[in-house]
Amino acid sequence: MSTATLDPLKLAGSKAKGKRPWFLENPDTERVMNITLALMQEVAVIRERMDTVERLLDRDGVVTREAIETFEPSKEEADERGYWMQEYIARCLRILQQDREAIARGKEDSSEDVADEFAKVD
Secondary structure, eight states: OOGGGOOHHHHHTOOOSSOOOOOSSOHHHHHHHHHHHHHHHHHHHHHHHHHHHHHHHHHHSOOOHHHHHHOOOOHHHHHHHHHHHHHHHHHHTHHHHHHHHHHHHOOOOOHHHHHHHHHHOO
16 A cells, blocks of 8 residues: 555544443543553654664764665664663653552552641641
8 A cells, every 4th residue: 555545634533443442430531641652652653763863874874764764773772772662661651650559558648748747746
């Protein structure tokens, strides 16, 4: 299929058949989460392409579209990219990990609770 026959707006609006499953209690929260994850994916792709451009410039001093599209990272380069991706995902989803850890630890006073407690001391 050539790119001339693709309609990006139509493709963006396509969806699976059937009722959409909801995983979170609040559909608005899930919508924001889905938008965030889609943006994270786009940033990761841009970052990987930029890494390709930088490596091609370092290696060859010139970049062509074909060189970008056919670039195959070495094992070491792929490992570096994988490590960056893990750090990136961890940074973006840090709040979810922190919430999960807090649940595992049990109830913990918030900074507001501690401030209220100090304010009550005579």
